[in-house]
Amino acid sequence: MMRECLENVRKSVPLVHNITNYVTVNDVANVILACGGSPIMSDEAEDVEDITSVCGGLNINIGTLHKTSIEGMFRAGRKAGELGHPILLDPVGAGASALRTDTALGLMKELKLTAIRGNISEIKTLAMGSGTTKGVDADVADAVTEETLDEAVEFVKRFASTAGCIIAVTGAIDLVSDGEKCYVIRNGRPEMGKITGTGCQLSGMMAAYLTANPQDSLEAAAAAVCVMGLAGEIGWSRMQEGDGNSTYRNRIIDAIYNMTGNELEKGAVYELR
């Protein structure tokens, strides 16, 4: 199944419209190309509807919000909704500022999101802010570890169910749920956190996977998470003495570029709960 998700991206070359932050945008574009998609970036409110109309999916990332691009996010999202395109939201920094939290919650409320991908802290912020959690849920730990796994799976499932979209929480252990099933993924390496934007890169790739696999959104989202983690492992295995986070960034993108369906099937480490 993951193999097919990967191969569908390479076969269909999904065109992904990205409204994303200027910190990691170049890497996001190169990752989308590496996995087999094609990226277009546009955030100007007067430009986004035309651009989203020629694309197949939309990736919204609030990493460096501007008042003007917020309008672009809503306009693009509404148009993508009309066209039935998958929409992914990456709520970067939700919880760190009111503007980010409010914008993410507003996008959740107004748009037909297909998936939200963030770290546990960002996802908790959205769960609490949107009133979709109660009691015990809000107490989920701030890191997903073997010790906190059970409650985290429960939290993610419940939030996915009430939010009505796929929730992907990435960290030491990654969780991807549609409210019924939850992928628990153990690919990746801690050193990926020393590269800026591996999360943004994953969101861009996940948008491409969702676009190319409209009938299997949950599997597509999980496959993208496995590709990113596995690329982190393969990239690390190619590191040489003296290499650091800049070379590691290149090696991860290179590994995504070269990854085959076979490699993914063999390397993906996950269980379904």
Added chain:
Amino acid sequence: MMRECLENVRKSVPLVHNITNYVTVNDVANVILACGGSPIMSDEAEDVEDITSVCGGLNINIGTLHKTSIEGMFRAGRKAGELGHPILLDPVGAGASALRTDTALGLMKELKLTAIRGNISEIKTLAMGSGTTKGVDADVADAVTEETLDEAVEFVKRFASTAGCIIAVTGAIDLVSDGEKCYVIRNGRPEMGKITGTGCQLSGMMAAYLTANPQDSLEAAAAAVCVMGLAGEIGWSRMQEGDGNSTYRNRIIDAIYNMTGNELEKGAVYELR
């Protein structure tokens, strides 16, 4: 001749003002440095006239248009025109949105452009929109291949003539014409399309070449196209197992950095029509 164009850039270190998109801007800056120029970026309307005044040439790229930077493009372009600086336009995404098409056509109409560089689809959009093509011209194929070469050369020559500036169409085969002569260039590799922004990088480098070679604009533009394609070939020859598009990006810029006039003369593959 191409050797001299390259060497003039290294000798004169042209200062190029770039109003460009935030996706590929870092690579554009490093490519301009690699070829021997010096880049400055500024798009704020209140800043651009001062900046363009201390530069020798202007590179306008509409890849991520903002309403505010559009005003900057016009202001910088008018100032550059007054100062006699070469101006290059890269109409990224013309045809994909009304804002991009209209902006590119407006810049063509109002500014004294020295060159326009884009893919065949973008260039066709401008040719049709500016009313400079009729009948058969508009029917030129959407890719420049050996089969469509004759008509494409004819189209590019005619558009360059009516537009009054150099037209560079890049793709599998590259065409660079001033309306009378047309360079047909066969350097490069298809894998360059898997790196974001090789077109933007070429536009930045071409602006540096035009600035350093004011008496030989056509040859300078063609030389920049050959340098980019040849760097794509040299970079590819240095790829090792496991390398992908991220490493390839680095190797191409490295090859531009190290390219000599001799290497260019020997490696450039072109004919004049």
Added chain:
Amino acid sequence: MMRECLENVRKSVPLVHNITNYVTVNDVANVILACGGSPIMSDEAEDVEDITSVCGGLNINIGTLHKTSIEGMFRAGRKAGELGHPILLDPVGAGASALRTDTALGLMKELKLTAIRGNISEIKTLAMGSGTTKGVDADVADAVTEETLDEAVEFVKRFASTAGCIIAVTGAIDLVSDGEKCYVIRNGRPEMGKITGTGCQLSGMMAAYLTANPQDSLEAAAAAVCVMGLAGEIGWSRMQEGDGNSTYRNRIIDAIYNMTGNELEKGAVYELR
């Protein structure tokens, strides 16, 4: 002392708020991660106060000024001042445009800056514009060389004293002064100037060093300069045939990532005047 400054960054993982240009922002983020800090980028006026409040230090870089982000710089700077956070200003292009010069001078006037880092031309512009130099000072040469060193040290000391903050002038020889002492640093390589943004990268890292070493600001600023220069030397020693400025960029960031306190103590080349 420099060893401790480096180790304090790795131990405390300072969170640095960056309002910086879109050209070099990705490299700035990766350098801050490489040295042991953690970067957040935000320039929207309505977002910056919240973001700066969760950080420990602020890095303001005017490399691609926008009218809207200027307001963000002032708001973030005032908030950082209230919170007692170190603030670094990188006055990119001061002297090249009125908007840049005026903005840098305005920030100097209104904010409690901890340090300003720029090239000699930018720093001279600020010294003259802020009325803190008189007579001979304004005549300091446009490059810091062995020949001009004495007067440059004198100039930097005096400007630091009147400006009331650390002044770091980087170039062939680097000077870092608090008005009383002046570090004269001879690390680095000229080829670093062929990479876009090594200055911006240093400013980001210096902000992390200042944040992690509040009791030793001068030493922290000087240590950051030595780390950058030494990384330039180490990175260069790893260059292979065919490598150019793009690979060099990666190797420098890699060297920062791997640098130890011991390596810094051994490799730093400086004298105190």
